[in-house]
Amino acid sequence: MLKLQNVCKTFAPGTVNEKRALQHIDLELEAGDFAAIVGSNGAGKSTLFGAIAGGFWPDEGSVTLDGQDITFLPEHRRSRMIGRLFQDPLRGTAPHMTIEENLALAYLRTAKRGAGFSRVSARDRAYFKERLARLGLGLEDRMDQPVGLLSGGQRQALTLLMATLVPPKLLLLDEHTAALDPATAEKVLALTTEIVAEHGLTCLMITHNMQSALSLGNRTLMMDAGRIVLDVKGPEREGMTVEDLLAKFREGAGKALTNDRILLSTVE
Structure with missing residues (x-):
């Protein structure tokens, strides 16, 4: 349903503010996949969503949705195929x-x-x-x-x-429960899983909650410095604990995860 090939994006290139936000991203989602994405601030999660939704054009690579190349398709035309929720309920x-x-x-x-x-x-x-x-x-x-x-x-x-x-063909959830109180966030998350299951939607969800990243959907991705450093699904994911996930991140990123917000979420 979704395929990204060698997607790269650098903001403010050649300046002191240069930021390599996405580095050679390769990602494929099958129809009906529900993948949770975890990563520290600046890891590239929301930038990845921007590349998919059409907030900007990548410097390199391609984005394909349901067999259609949408790499340079205007954002308003993609919005007919892609649903998106943001962290801020006002948006x-x-x-x-x-x-x-x-x-x-x-x-x-x-x-x-x-x-x-x-x-x-x-x-x-x-x-x-x-x-x-x-x-x-x-x-x-x-x-x-x-x-x-x-x-x-x-x-x-x-x-x-x-x-x-x-x-939609694809649903993007950008930490859509982060600004809500815990009880309300739980209700909205339950509604989300119900609606995704009802329609068999293909979904990407950004979260800072490690438990949710393992318990929701059928796939877990972790990002660091504009790269996907971990992609687990199937039997490997089913038996995985949060500690296993942190160890895999350390192996893929070459460093330990130090984001306090994510680490605090490991305590139920």
Whole structure:
């Protein structure tokens, strides 16, 4: 479903601020893969998402999605095939528009290729309400309220629904629960796994939680200095502990993982 070949990206080349953000990235995801990505700040995780989603063009290499070369495809055209959630719950929605209007934007952009609001039918609205009800947050009774009135968790759950209302070919989750309180984060994560499983989505999720990186999905990646230094799945991953993961990182990166936020997550 997704294939990256020799993807490289350097920001501010030839200056004192030069940053080699991605170094010769090779990655393949099969349809239905759910891979968690772990790495310290600056490891290249969000930059990898930018290369896939079209936030910038790579200096070298190619990005292919479902057999189509999208390396130089504009971001807005990729967004019809790629759903993305960010760490900040304020991103991904229009706060002054209602819940229904936000859902309509997401739905029409992907399902009906940018048709006007007049094309939202009563059947569409019933579908929105049914999908909202499944979130279990009572949002189906607040469809005419501005999104800006929602809590962070409600807004992130709505953004997740918007990104998957029409199932995308690829779902990118950029630490989408990191800004939420633990209880809300757990609920949004449970909704995420439910929606991904329901639609059989191909998914990449950035996380700082080592336990989640091993327990969610079917694959774990670790990044360091713009490189993928670990990629485990199958039987090897099933029997792996967090300590094993840290040891594998040390072997692949040539150094120990020292990020406090990640290391603290190893304590349940």
